[in-house]
Amino acid sequence: MTNLLEQAASTPLSREEARLLMQALLRGDFSEEQMTALLLALQQREETAQELAGFAEAMRSASVVLPLTDEERATLVDTCGTGGDDSGTFNISTAVALTAAGAGVPIAKHGNRSVTSKCGSADVLEALSIPVGLEAEQAAEVIRAKGFAFLLATKMHPAMKIVAAVRKTIGTRTIFNVLGPMTNPAGATTQVMGVYSAHLVPIVAEALALMGMRRAMVVHGAGDEGGSGIDELSISGVSQISEVRDGVVKSYTVAPEHAGLKRAPMSALAGGDAKENAAILRGIFGSEPGPRRDVVLFNAAAVLMVAGKANSLRKGVQVAVAAIDSGVVSRLVYSLGKR
CATH class of the missing domain: 1.20.970.10 (Transferase, Pyrimidine Nucleoside Phosphorylase; Chain C)
Structure with missing residues (x-):
């Protein structure tokens, strides 16, 4: 060793x-x-x-395993990204997960509390009154009943306590930022995974293919001209995608116009603390128009594509719009909070 x-x-x-x-x-x-x-x-x-x-x-x-059948795992999707892009955006992937779940895609959302940002996925979900510390058995039950459960990384990966102090001491992103999203405890076989750097897109996709991921999109979106990018599909520029399908990796680029969406600057996607980001998500789920809604629709469309609910990003946007504007997503959020 x-x-x-x-x-x-x-x-x-x-x-x-x-x-x-x-x-x-x-x-x-x-x-x-x-x-x-x-x-x-x-x-x-x-x-x-x-x-x-x-x-x-x-x-x-070494992780806790959710008690699910192989058939159940085959339908699950995760939207966990690496974070660490220093963009200061609101919790896009969390909003995407809830939107996709409202559209009928079973979601096992893997994530954590804030480490390098103001507000992690667990923080904003708590602010929405959605439980984040579920045991494995509870999470499996909620996935079956509601179609969405949050899997708190520190709860599901107890062995990671070994490196917690070291990561805190280093204070910047490490390889664990990349590895965390690749280790869904529910065994999700489908995923949209954002990465903080464009160079990681094909590398991570090839790794997911080696691990037997059935279908996935690894994405990195451009920021404003001359600025850093984000670990999401971007509405500020062109996004890099490496798509995994049955062991084969295909790479290409997309722009928001391909999905029928307008471009907007990164500043339009700014977030804040947990309370502020929860209010942003409620606004999006309440059909509030604007760039924040558009970036969620764009990324939700990718989830719907890999889940087989849409055959294009443009069609995926339409399905996501219907889920939000019908009130289904808001009702799901309320239902999860009432558990």
Whole structure:
């Protein structure tokens, strides 16, 4: 393990080597100094698909597993993204998850509290009175009954306590920002995963294909001209997509116009704390027009596509509009809060 630890600092690992290294890390075989050195070293070089697959598989094997059937897992979709894009947007992927669930897509939303932003997905859901600390059995029951449940990362990945202090000390995004969204505890076989950098799009997609993901879109959207991008499909510019379908990865780009949407600056998507972001989501679900609604529709359309509910982004937008404007999404949010 010490040899692997030293190798990982400068040389890509095989899938099996990555799996063994992560298993040792989660067992607590390394000191905090060794873990810090590893995470900082991985920041300095590009990840490979083989490494990401091996790391993520080890994390999945150490996580709590929801008691669902294979048939149930086959219908589940996740919208968890990496975060860490420093965009300051509201909780887009959380709004997307609720919108898609309202449109009939069973969602197992994986996420956490705020780490690098003002408001994490768990924070805004709590502000909407939606439970975020469900046990595995409770989450499975809610998915069956409501079509949506939130899976709190710290609850579902107890072994990650090993690296919590190290990640806090480092204070910036690490490889775990990428690995977290790849380790859905419900075993979702379909996913739309936003990543904080365009270079990660094809790499993560290939890793998901190696892990047997049935269908997925890995996305990164452009920000304003000259600005940083976001871990979502963007309405401010062109978005990069690598789509996984039955083990095959296809890469392409899309613009908001392809889905019948207008462009808007990143400033129009700004968020705040949990209370402010909850108010933004209520406004969107109450059919309030504008860029915030549009970016949710765009990303919800991607979820509807991978779930087989729409055959194009334009059609997906129409389905998402119907779910919101009919009041179905607002009623779902109310129902989840009344559990």
